[in-house]
Amino acid sequence: MPTISRKGLLMPESPIRKLVPYAEQAVKDGKYIYHLNIGQPDIKTPEVALRAVKENDIEILSYSRSEGSESYRKKLAKYYNNNNINVSHKDIVVTCGASEALLFLFSSIMDPGDEVIISEPFYANYIAFSVASGVKVVPAVCSIEDNFALPSIDAFEKLITPKTRAILICNPGNPTGYVYSKKEIEKLASIVKKNDLFLVADEVYREFIYDGGTHHSIMEEEGLDEHAVIIDSVSKRYSMCGARVGCLVSKNKTVLKTVLKFAQARLSPPTYAQIASKAALDVPQTYFDNVLEEYVGRRNVLIAELNKIDGIKVAMPKGAFYCIVELPIKNSDHFAQWLLENFNIDGETVMVAPAAGFYSTPGIGLNQIRIAYVLKKESLIKAVHILKEALKVYKD
Template identity: 75%
Template sequence: MPTISKKGLSMPESPIRKLVPYAEEAYKKGKTVYHLNIGQPDIKTPQIALDAVKIHSLDILAYTRSEGSEAFREKLANYYKNNNIHVKQEDIIVTTGGSEALLFAFGSITDIGDEVIIPEPFYANYNGFSVASGVKVVPVISKIEDNFALPPIEEFEKLITPKTKAILICNPGNPTGYLYSPEEIKKLASIVKKHDLFLIADEVYREFAYDGIKHYSVLQEPSLEDHAIVIDSVSKRYSMCGARIGCLVTKNKQVIQTALKFAQARLSPPTLGQIASEAALETPQSYFDDVIEEYVERRNILVKELSKIEGVKVANPKGAFYCIAELPIKNSDNFARWLLESFDVNGETVMVAPAAGFYSSPGVGLNQIRIAYVLNSESLIKSVHILKEALKVYKD
């Protein structure tokens, strides 16, 4: 019988999606499931983006340029300029979501067996992307006690070897919601310059920065032109996850030229997605003001309510729309499955993401969950109440 590849067998399951069959069974039993497990915003997509797809005048849904349409990239460059990030359209390659942008980055700067240092917990698919690219993830652990701040820069330096090619961060962070300060970015800039590494920053949550704190991009840091690579996406910014449009942005010409070859190999990003995304760039600031106000209210409610539960420890996110909570249990995988299979409050239960899948260090994060506060305030309050009642009766 033909065998499956070692790479395929090594690909990790998504901690976010692997519980879907249990949720479907819960639905079949007539239960209501509050989804705290996935970062699918319930915020309405800007109407201007939806209308652009409805009224397009295309007769043929043709390929676009491999690097994305010139008009879209010009408008993207102007968007970045308005965020004090000065790049040109030739510094941008449009991709099929931020996921493809990261795969292009890995493909362009790493060889099989090379290493990338990542503060953990991190977006779970970084594990999958690294396996697919033959890259070894070298984790440096950030702690809930420190609100998941950047670990001491000395901890990074200890991990650098001749195989190290890059440091990868998510800013603001998924799954932690941590927002790196300019001082932390400068520390990372110093170490990548010292050791001649790349600094990859996944900045798809750039707009979601709270409490008066401003997002600071690696592309704003002087003298990082040859080192900085930004991964971006319209998915969260405009609540357009299904558009599947992202981009890779860097001033390093060799990286752009190399990534373009990967882009040519997959032909082009989605045409209709680019049409919607180009239109979305005209979204007024008032849209983001309202969205941020809504997420701050949700965050405050979630953190407040979780903090009331005995034995629960919760980090206070400063960006994105996620938080990590540590529960008085041994294994959150078992707990999350039990919630869907065996527990409800008046026919209602919750679906959470076990946090161990957001680490690459074995045995870390087993008693943690990631919560995405993408539900309205009333649903969040109900969800935390269900968690509280569940913890009263759950036995590991």
């Protein structure tokens, strides 16, 4: 019988989506599920974006340029300049989501067998992108004990080998909600310049910063033009996950030229989604102010409720809309499946994301879950209550 590739065997299942069959069965059995497992905001997509698609007068839905339409990239460049990121539209390649941007970048700057250092825990699909590219992930391990703060420069530099090509961060972080300070970005900048590496920042949650904090982009740093690459997306910023429009931003012309070759191979990003994304750039600051206020309230309610549960540990997120929770159990994969199959309160249960999939280090995160607080406060309170009661009866 023909066999699949080694790469296919190594490709991990999504810790976020692998429980979907159990959730579907739970719904068929009549249960209501509070979805804490996936970062799908319930915030309404800006009307201006939806209207731009509904009311356009396109007669032929044609290809755009492989790097994305010029009009969208020019408007996107203005957005970046308003956020202290001095770029032109020629520094941007539009992609089918941030995922495609990372896949193109990995293939552009690394060969099979090369290494990328990523602060851990990290967005689970980084592992999938590395497997698809034949790249090895080297984790810079962070701990819930100190709220997932960045390791020291010494710790980072000890991980660098002749195979290292890049350092990748997510800022603010998924799954931790950690926000990197200006000082930490400066430390990373010094490391990549010293060792001639790329510094890649997934900045899709840029607008979601809490408690008076600020976002410091890697492209605000002096002297990083040849090193810095931003990965971005409209998915979370405008609650447009289904648009599948992201981008890669860099002043390194060789990187952009190489990424463009991969972009040409897939022809172009979706035309309608670019129209919606361009229109979304017109939303006023009040939109983000209201969204931010809502997420701060949700975070505060979630953390307060979780802290009422004996035996758990939770990190305080400073951005994005996720947190890591350590539970008094041995295996969160089993626990998450058990919640869907065997536990409910008055026909209601919860779906969580087991956190081991957000680590590449074996044996870490087995007793942790990631929670996405993308539900209304009342639903979060009910969901945490279900978790609390479930932990009283669950046996590993």
